[in-house]
Amino acid sequence: MSMSRERAERRIEELRELIRYHDWRYYVLDAPEISDAEYDRLMRELEELERAFPDLVTPDSPTQRVGGRPAQQFGTVRHRLPMLSLANAFDVDELRAFHRRVTEALGETPEYVVEPKIDGLSVALRYEHGVLIRGATRGDGEVGEDVTANLRTIRSIPLRLRTSYPPPVLEVRGEVYMSRQAFEQLNRARRERGEPPFANPRNAAAGSVRQLDPRVTAQRNLNSFVYELRYAEGLSWRSHFEALRLLAEMGFRVNEHCRLCRSLEEVISFCSEWEGRRHQLDYEIDGMVVKVNSLEHQRRLGARARSPRWAIAYKFPGEEATTRLLDIVVQVGRTGTLTPIAVLEPVEVAGATVSRATLHNEDIIEQKDIRIGDVVLVRRAGDVIPEVVRAVRELRTGDERKFRMPDRCPACGAEVVRLEGEVASRCVGAACPAQRKESILHFASRDAMDIEGLGEATVQQLIDRGLVRDAADLYYLTKEDLLQLERMADKSAQNLLLAIERSKSRPLRALIYALGIRHVGQRTAALLAEAFGSLEALLEASEEQLQGVPGVGSVVAQSIRAFARQPANRDLIRRLQKAGVRTAAASQTRPTEGPLAGKTVVFTGTLGSMTRAEAARLAESLGARVTSSVSRNTDFVVAGENPGSKLARARELGVPVLDEDQFLKLVGRGR
Numbered sequence: 207m208s209m210s211r212e213r214a215e216r217r218i219e220e221l222r223e224l225i226r227y228h229d230w231r232y233y234v235l236d237a238p239e240i241s242d243a244e245y246d247r248l249m250r251e252l253e254e255l256e257r258a259f260p261d262l263v264t265p266d267s268p269t270q271r272v273g274g275r276p277a278q279q280f281g282t283v284r285h286r287l288p289m290l291s292l293a294n295a296f297d298v299d300e301l302r303a304f305h306r307r308v309t310e311a312l313g314e315t316p317e318y319v320v321e322p323k324i325d326g327l328s329v330a331l332r333y334e335h336g337v338l339i340r341g342a343t344r345g346d347g348e349v350g351e352d353v354t355a356n357l358r359t360i361r362s363i364p365l366r367l368r369t370s371y372p373p374p375v376l377e378v379r380g381e382v383y384m385s386r387q388a389f390e391q392l393n394r395a396r397r398e399r400g401e402p403p404f405a406n407p408r409n410a411a412a413g414s415v416r417q418l419d420p421r422v423t424a425q426r427n428l429n430s431f432v433y434e435l436r437y438a439e440g441l442s443w444r445s446h447f448e449a450l451r452l453l454a455e456m457g458f459r460v461n462e463h464c465r466l467c468r469s470l471e472e473v474i475s476f477c478s479e480w481e482g483r484r485h486q487l488d489y490e491i492d493g494m495v496v497k498v499n500s501l502e503h504q505r506r507l508g509a510r511a512r513s514p515r516w517a518i519a520y521k522f523p524g525e526e527a528t529t530r531l532l533d534i535v536v537q538v539g540r541t542g543t544l545t546p547i548a549v550l551e552p553v554e555v556a557g558a559t560v561s562r563a564t565l566h567n568e569d570i571i572e573q574k575d576i577r578i579g580d581v582v583l584v585r586r587a588g589d590v591i592p593e594v595v596r597a598v599r600e601l602r603t604g605d606e607r608k609f610r611m612p613d614r615c616p617a618c619g620a621e622v623v624r625l626e627g628e629v630a631s632r633c634v635g636a637a638c639p640a641q642r643k644e645s646i647l648h649f650a651s652r653d654a655m656d657i658e659g660l661g662e663a664t665v666q667q668l669i670d671r672g673l674v675r676d677a678a679d680l681y682y683l684t685k686e687d688l689l690q691l692e693r694m695a696d697k698s699a700q701n702l703l704l705a706i707e708r709s710k711s712r713p714l715r716a717l718i719y720a721l722g723i724r725h726v727g728q729r730t731a732a733l734l735a736e737a738f739g740s741l742e743a744l745l746e747a748s749e750e751q752l753q754g755v756p757g758v759g760s761v762v763a764q765s766i767r768a769f770a771r772q773p774a775n776r777d778l779i780r781r782l783q784k785a786g787v788r789t790a791a792a793s794q795t796r797p798t799e800g801p802l803a804g805k806t807v808v809f810t811g812t813l814g815s816m817t818r819a820e821a822a823r824l825a826e827s828l829g830a831r832v833t834s835s836v837s838r839n840t841d842f843v844v845a846g847e848n849p850g851s852k853l854a855r856a857r858e859l860g861v862p863v864l865d866e867d868q869f870l871k872l873v874g875r876g877r
């Protein structure tokens with residue numbers, strides 16, 4: 207290539223500027239303007255020119271991100287200002303206490319900036335005349351490690367600032383992290399090569415920054431956010447928010463979810479918003495950082511030994527934790543399914559102590575190679591059952607044991623079978639007490655017959671004492687039966703009987719669901735109730751008739767037929783009917799006589815003997831129409847404790863008001 211030196215020099219400068227611009231668009235703003243192919247062309251042209259004129263190569267050239275040789279060890283860097291850490295607030299009360307301290311010290315209410323707390327590792331970057339000259343880890347806060355060569359490989363860290371008048375010296379601080387996607391990709395590759403995977407993205411990021419060979423770091427897909435302008439000769443800024451804007455202007459990647467808040471309430475609501483949204487991000491955050499905005503305020507507040515008084519980290523409760531898997535036991539479900547359950551050394555996850563977690567089924571244990579004795583990662587999200595995510599295999603000692611599904615049911619000793627093509631193993635014992643217990647618990651559950659107070663311990667005792675074999679037996683229990691049970695006082699026995707009694711008038715769809723017919727969930731139960739109008743009609747229906755119901759396919763239809771054919775099930779239903787359980791849809795049986803027939807009733811306030819929903823159900827079962835607001839058409843209002851405006855409205859309209867006792871007398875439940 208014969209290009210004059212001058213022309214080459216000019217073109218090189220031009221190309222660098224172009225590439226820097228497009229790097230910024232791509233890696234910092236995440237808004238590329240050109241295709242990868244066009245970008246590659248620019249890069250290749252620059253590389254060729256630099257090869258032709260090696261003396262024109264400068265360290266801040268975009269071609270120089272990965273260079274140098276593996277180091278023997280890292281040099282040390284003494285930070286010119288100590289790198290402080292943050293005090294933590296573990297709940298909203300601690301956030302309020304922080305605000306109180308700050309406000310008292312300042313004598314006024316400050317503004318705050320709230321930003322995501324990135325779960326990575328903190329680094330300090332130093333630029334001289336706009337060029338990156340050093341990057342260091344935090345270390346102990348005073349002295350860190352010189353990891354410049356590694357940080358240079360991170361494409362969102364500018365090698366040269368985007369400003370024509372760079373300060374002679376500039377220092378910033380930020381977080382280097384690995385996205386979830388990069389983390390998963392890295393671990394996949396490591397497993398394929400037989401290398402131990404990293405436990406989490408933070409460890410992966412830290413491990414990658416502390417690589418002696420920058421070529422390895424370059425392949426790790428690290429990313430960065432800068433969140434502090436520590437020092438800039440000749441630049442002035444008055445608030446943290448302003449500093450963030452300056453940092454963004456200079457080409458650093460600044461987190462887009464930083465928010466200026468003018469009150470503590472705003473801070474709290476922003477923090478809780480992100481507590482719920484954290485999973486939407488492609489990187490892990492472990493909380494939010496709350497910083498006093500004004501620099502003047504920051505100066506007046508000062509710092510303690512290790513942390514500033516003007517900032518605090520609001521930590522989210524961890525949703526994952528590691529603990530030891532002590533044992534795997536097997537739980538028998540109501541359809542006989544055996545579910546392996548992890549018995550764990552108790553551990554705090556997302557604010558609750560977890561000592562058991564589901565392992566789903568045998569295949570998953572096998573796939574994830576989880577063994578008894580392993581250190582495992584446990585996750586708990588929202589109100590779902592905690593689960594074992596994986597084993598931390600790096601921590602194996604060799605004493606771990608593999609799990610084997612028992613070939614006999616642990617509850618009844620019957621054979622355990624696993625059908626072809628199914629993941630679940632099942633106990634085939636027809637009289638299996640564990641299956642009975644689970645099906646009775648299902649029958650009594652909220653969305654089914656809603657028998658409040660019938661918990662696991664009670665059902666277990668009822669079965670063990672032979673008082674109950676199936677759900678129908680519940681309706682024949684006497685107070686004397688219940689008083690035999692441990693921890694069953696007179697009052698709770700009374701309440702339980704009342705709850706059982708009330709359940710007789712549950713809607714048909716709840717009863718159908720309560721029976722626990724395989725493949726008949728709540729939605730299907732509602733469709734069937736609608737279509738057949740009574741349990742009798744449903745159980746007499748042919749497969750064809752069943753399939754005529756929209757949403758019911760052959761699997762469901764066959765399952766219902768199989769249920770209906772079983773003599774034990776027929777017997778169960780006969781006894782339910784005999785006990786007075788309503789087996790037809792409400793509209794057909796709504797009483798036309800009695801004190802509540804045809805009456806319009808409103809409930810308000812808290813009742814002592816039942817919830818408002820239960821009271822409403824009871825009233826409906828006696829033929830009342832229950833509405834939520836009081837009008838001239840209302841026949842009477844039932845008012846409990848702390849009634850609201852409905853009571854006032856009733857008085858205004860002259861609608862009769864009953865208290866709870868009067869209502870109970872009216873429906874024949876009076877004391």
Ligand code: IVH
Nearest residue numbers: 290291292321322323324327328381433495
């Ligand atoms: S400010 C003096 N802002 O959290 C205040 N830190 O527990 C310096 N971190 O060591 C920290 N995201 O590694 C700040 N937006 C953010 C942050 C953040 C993550 C890390 C940082 C620090 C640790 C403190």
